[in-house]
Amino acid sequence: MQKAFSPESFETRLYAWWMESKCFHAEDQSPKPAFSIAMPPPNVTGALHNGHALFVTIQDVLVRWKRMSGYNALWLPGTDHAGIATQMVVERELAKEGLKRQAMGRDAFLKRVWEWKEKSGDMIVEQMKKLGGSPDWDRLQFTMDPHLSKAVRHVFVTLFEQGLIYRGTRIINWCTRCQTALSDLEVKPTERKGHFYHLKYERTDGGAPLVIATTRPETLLGDTAVAVHPDDERYKGLVGKKVKLPLMNREIPVIADSYVDKEFGSGALKVTPGHDFNDYDIGKRHNLPVMGVFDKAGKINAEGKQYQGLSVTEAREKILADLETAELLVRTEDHLHSVGVCDRCERVAEPMVSEQWFMNVKPMAEKAIAAVRKGESLTLAEVEKRDDAIKIMPESWASTYYHWMENIRDWCISRQLWWGHQIPAWYCDKGHTTVSKENVSRCATCDSTSVRQDDDVLDTWFSSGLWPFTTLGWPEKTKAYNTFYPTNVMETGFDILFFWVARMIMLGMHFNEGKVPFKRVYLHAMVRDEKGQKMSKTKGNVIDPLDIIRDYGADAFRFTLSTMAGQGRDVKLSLDRIEGYKAFCNKMWNASRYVLMRLGHVASELPGDPIPKADFKKVTGGKPLADWVSENRADFHPLNKWILAELDKTITVVERGLEEFRLNESSQAVYDFVWGQYCDWYIEFSKELLGSVEHSARVGETQVCLMHVLEQSLKLAHPFIPFITEEIYQHLPERPGQKQGTPLMLASFPNASRYEGGERDIETVTVWKSAVDTLRAFRGENNISPKARPKVSYEVLNPKVGDQFIAGVPFIRALAQLETLAGETGDVDGELKRVEKDKQTTLADIEFTKAKLTKPTFIEKAPKELIDKEKDKLKALETKVAELDHALERLKKLK
RNA sequence: UGGAGUGUAGCUCAGCGGGAGAGCAUCCCCUUCACACGGGGAGGGUCGUAGGUUCAAUCCCUAUCACUCCAACCA
Numbered sequence: 001m002q003k004a005f006s007p008e009s010f011e012t013r014l015y016a017w018w019m020e021s022k023c024f025h026a027e028d029q030s031p032k033p034a035f036s037i038a039m040p041p042p043n044v045t046g047a048l049h050n051g052h053a054l055f056v057t058i059q060d061v062l063v064r065w066k067r068m069s070g071y072n073a074l075w076l077p078g079t080d081h082a083g084i085a086t087q088m089v090v091e092r093e094l095a096k097e098g099l100k101r102q103a104m105g106r107d108a109f110l111k112r113v114w115e116w117k118e119k120s121g122d123m124i125v126e127q128m129k130k131l132g133g134s135p136d137w138d139r140l141q142f143t144m145d146p147h148l149s150k151a152v153r154h155v156f157v158t159l160f161e162q163g164l165i166y167r168g169t170r171i172i173n174w175c176t177r178c179q180t181a182l183s184d185l186e187v188k189p190t191e192r193k194g195h196f197y198h199l200k201y202e203r204t205d206g207g208a209p210l211v212i213a214t215t216r217p218e219t220l221l222g223d224t225a226v227a228v229h230p231d232d233e234r235y236k237g238l239v240g241k242k243v244k245l246p247l248m249n250r251e252i253p254v255i256a257d258s259y260v261d262k263e264f265g266s267g268a269l270k271v272t273p274g275h276d277f278n279d280y281d282i283g284k285r286h287n288l289p290v291m292g293v294f295d296k297a298g299k300i301n302a303e304g305k306q307y308q309g310l311s312v313t314e315a316r317e318k319i320l321a322d323l324e325t326a327e328l329l330v331r332t333e334d335h336l337h338s339v340g341v342c343d344r345c346e347r348v349a350e351p352m353v354s355e356q357w358f359m360n361v362k363p364m365a366e367k368a369i370a371a372v373r374k375g376e377s378l379t380l381a382e383v384e385k386r387d388d389a390i391k392i393m394p395e396s397w398a399s400t401y402y403h404w405m406e407n408i409r410d411w412c413i414s415r416q417l418w419w420g421h422q423i424p425a426w427y428c429d430k431g432h433t434t435v436s437k438e439n440v441s442r443c444a445t446c447d448s449t450s451v452r453q454d455d456d457v458l459d460t461w462f463s464s465g466l467w468p469f470t471t472l473g474w475p476e477k478t479k480a481y482n483t484f485y486p487t488n489v490m491e492t493g494f495d496i497l498f499f500w501v502a503r504m505i506m507l508g509m510h511f512n513e514g515k516v517p518f519k520r521v522y523l524h525a526m527v528r529d530e531k532g533q534k535m536s537k538t539k540g541n542v543i544d545p546l547d548i549i550r551d552y553g554a555d556a557f558r559f560t561l562s563t564m565a566g567q568g569r570d571v572k573l574s575l576d577r578i579e580g581y582k583a584f585c586n587k588m589w590n591a592s593r594y595v596l597m598r599l600g601h602v603a604s605e606l607p608g609d610p611i612p613k614a615d616f617k618k619v620t621g622g623k624p625l626a627d628w629v630s631e632n633r634a635d636f637h638p639l640n641k642w643i644l645a646e647l648d649k650t651i652t653v654v655e656r657g658l659e660e661f662r663l664n665e666s667s668q669a670v671y672d673f674v675w676g677q678y679c680d681w682y683i684e685f686s687k688e689l690l691g692s693v694e695h696s697a698r699v700g701e702t703q704v705c706l707m708h709v710l711e712q713s714l715k716l717a718h719p720f721i722p723f724i725t726e727e728i729y730q731h732l733p734e735r736p737g738q739k740q741g742t743p744l745m746l747a748s749f750p751n752a753s754r755y756e757g758g759e760r761d762i763e764t765v766t767v768w769k770s771a772v773d774t775l776r777a778f779r780g781e782n783n784i785s786p787k788a789r790p791k792v793s794y795e796v797l798n799p800k801v802g803d804q805f806i807a808g809v810p811f812i813r814a815l816a817q818l819e820t821l822a823g824e825t826g827d828v829d830g831e832l833k834r835v836e837k838d839k840q841t842t843l844a845d846i847e848f849t850k851a852k853l854t855k856p857t858f859i860e861k862a863p864k865e866l867i868d869k870e871k872d873k874l875k876a877l878e879t880k881v882a883e884l885d886h887a888l889e890r891l892k893k894l895k
Numbered sequence: 896u897g898g899a900g901u902g903u904a905g906c907u908c909a910g911c912g913g914g915a916g917a918g919c920a921u922c923c924c925c926u927u928c929a930c931a932c933g934g935g936g937a938g939g940g941u942c943g944u945a946g947g948u949u950c951a952a953u954c955c956c957u958a959u960c961a962c963u964c965c966a967a968c969c970a
Contacts, residue, residue, distance in 0.1 A: 003930095261970080400898075498966095583930095583932040787925085787927085859950085
């Protein structure tokens with residue numbers, strides 16, 4: 001084993017070895033219970049970021065743990081074609097070469113995107129490997145693989161036949177830059193500074209003109225009504241009459257609709273059904289004509305008459321100027337309002353009426369809501385046993401989910417892009433539509449052979465919405481499908497709860513006889529920079545995960561992410577923290593190295609080290625260490641019993657944390673145990689145990705315990721820090737029942753033993769530890785040189801603790817670095833001071849406790865156990881004062 | 896506008912009804928033969944603010960302030 005811990009020296013080698021040994025492989029069929037996670041497929045738009053690192057870590061921890069716990073564990077990897085995002089990236093690349101997709105043509109363009117996909121997909125896979133991710137790479141899939149594409153068509157055609165997918169002309173969000181329709185989710189409301197314009201609409205009956213406020217004066221070109229609230233006294237007589245649309249020489253009616261807010265603006269609203277979602281609804285209620293005045297490039301069309309050809313912004317300027325001239329612009333105010341912008345390019349999205357494909361999701365949403373409601377009333381364990389309920393964690397997300405699902409609108413699924421699944425609909429020259437799973441060359445209605453496939457592609461989330469089952473071979477009921485559907489855990493970011501998770505639930509239940517696609521959803525938080533800001537290239541605060549791995553190792557990075565992946569809390573990534581966990585890895589490395597030296601299996605650096613080479617076979621009679629330990633534990637030395645008890649406690653905490661997605665608790669427990677108990681105390685105590693003749697009978701037993709506890713710790717830590725634990729494990733000496741060269745990642749995860757006396761064992765050693773602490777504090781406070789080996793005397797005052805203490809004397813002496821623990825004390829003054837101080841605080845404690853116990857309300861109302869506890873405490877404190885008094889007396893005499 | 900979350904030591908975070916914890920940072924001592932990515936010691940917090948419930952509140956309730964996020968149809 002190398003002296004220095006250097007992750008780069010083994011990470012790559014071990015990963016390759018795991019791959020060769022097929023350690024990540026999951027069986028399609030197995031007698032073992034199944035556990036599966038469908039990996040959220042990263043977009044093939046480029047490199048991995050910290051958000052990916054977080055999900056890879058969390059999912060890998062869960063999968064490694066389950067795999068070691070005897071499950072046939074499948075983590076199914078893949079990548080997503082990410083329609084708009086990828087097309088945009090490639091278009092940008094092409095622009096550098098002076099190329100445009102329109103000029104290239106569809107086929108040539110797609111060829112380039114595929115090339116990009118190969119490159120980017122490989123890169124992402126490589127990066128996940130660097131992190132130590134253990135998905136079953138043999139099953140790696142891409143959303144546009146032939147099989148998945150076939151499933152997409154199957155779903156499209158089925159939903160079409162069920163009447164849930166239809167083509168219609170409706171108002172949708174349109175990005176004039178990306179030149180495509182967007183779903184509601186792809187439009188992000190953004191605060192923008194704008195103006196509030198008050199315009200005059202003159203009445204045809206010569207009455208006082210109506211004043212109407214708007215932020216978008218250019219849309220007046222498409223106004224087809226003015227609306228007021230039916231109860232608005234100011235406009236009572238006006239409903240049914242007409243007003244003159246400024247500049248357009250058109251008359252439009254005044255209508256009454258309760259959507260209008262009487263308090264807002266002038267209480268009169270211009271209605272533009274062609275370019276506003278609400279106006280569209282109002283228009284439908286009142287049978288208003290829908291007038292589109294922008295074209296798809298965002299230019300005014302022929303309906304805009306004299307403004308035709310102007311862009312939206314140009315038209316606004318011109319119209320305002322013309323209104324001003326016509327004295328129809330009453331006033332202008334500054335106004336901060338939110339506008340919808342394209343999620344991808346941030347250009348303002350234009351609501352526009354257009355013919356698109358839609359999915360009616362309402363019926364599916366109802367079932368999807370019911371499944372989560374059911375999950376809410378069940379525990380995590382109960383939900384695992386069924387296939388009709390979903391538990392969302394952290395639970396606070398459930399209400400957000402309901403709200404969205406209850407108000408869900410039809411999903412616009414067509415996109416005017418080239419990269420994606422082309423819609424399986426064909427139109428013939430007579431205008432008939434044929435929807436089919438197979439390519440169509442003849443119209444199903446009129447047999448015309450002049451057919452053309454719809455140019456558009458499906459929203460990217462259409463195919464990823466099928467991910468948990470299409471990746472298992474669906475619609476065929478494959479062995480893998482039967483084994484792994486429903487999957488157990490969906491672990492992803494809350495930012496795609498609606499985009500993805502909700503749609504998987506709806507489509508999953510719809511196409512799998514009501515069976516949910518996953519039983520538990522764990523939504524992790526965002527990875528931010530150390531100040532809590534979102535990492536973005538423009539802010540320049542992006543930390544590249546590969547840089548972190550290079551500087552600290554994948555394990556330190558993973559451990560950091562695990563400890564910070566507490567529920568519902570953003571991960572603020574700080575390099576200091578990562579460095580701290582690298583130190584932990586280093587500690588683990590060196591502790592292991594020491595243990596191996598002490599077992600005589602690695603050349604000791606101590607000249608003349610008296611410790612014999614550990615012969616486990618002889619000590620345990622050929623039994624595996626774990627078995628031998630549990631059979632003989634009751635007779636072990638208190639120190640060995642104690643560390644085994646601490647180990648049991650740790651295993652329990654680690655397992656509970658993993659079960660409840662509290663990875664931070666689990667990783668913290670591992671850290672505290674390995675460093676705070678095993679290294680800081682047990683190893684130090686063991687030096688005395690192994691090094692002194694007095695305990696020579698305990699050497700074999702202690703060597704077994706050192707080994708056994710180290711091995712269990714490695715297993716416990718493995719899911720979090722797979723590389724270093726595996727590397728150390730491969731250096732462990734031969735043990736009975738243990739085949740050398742088998743990977744740790746396939747070893748079985750520790751179980752807490754059922755041994756009863758653990759608490760008592762812990763108590764004993766706690767007495768020793770606190771004695772050492774006291775002596776060390778005394779040295780520190782009194783500036784006694786670390787080199788000094790003072791002689792210290794002790795006196796047993798409390799016989800109960802006394803026996804425990806006496807057994808620990810040699811160990812306390814060793815750890816406190818004393819010459820003797822029995823003789824005369826060196827510095828009486830200092831000790832007097834310390835004991836005096838201790839007495840004072842103890843007296844204060846007594847006062848506090850007495851006050852509590854003499855309070856009548858406390859005696860009456862507090863639970864009996866607590867009162868007893870307080871009484872016991874008081875007694876103990878009083879005894880302690882008596883002891884301290886005794887000690888003071890003695891010290892004074894010595895002086 | 897509505898909903899959710901967060902506010903604890905200088906920093907990053909645990910704890911969440913019975914007298915406040917960790918890591919890092921700071922200060923002091925130590926190159927003791929696994930580890931200076933180390934060992935030992937010390938200092939440091941009226942647990943955002945104000946009320947309330949309770950024998951008892953950092954923890955529960957109410958209000959309030961600050962930050963963050965989510966959902967939104969106010970032109």
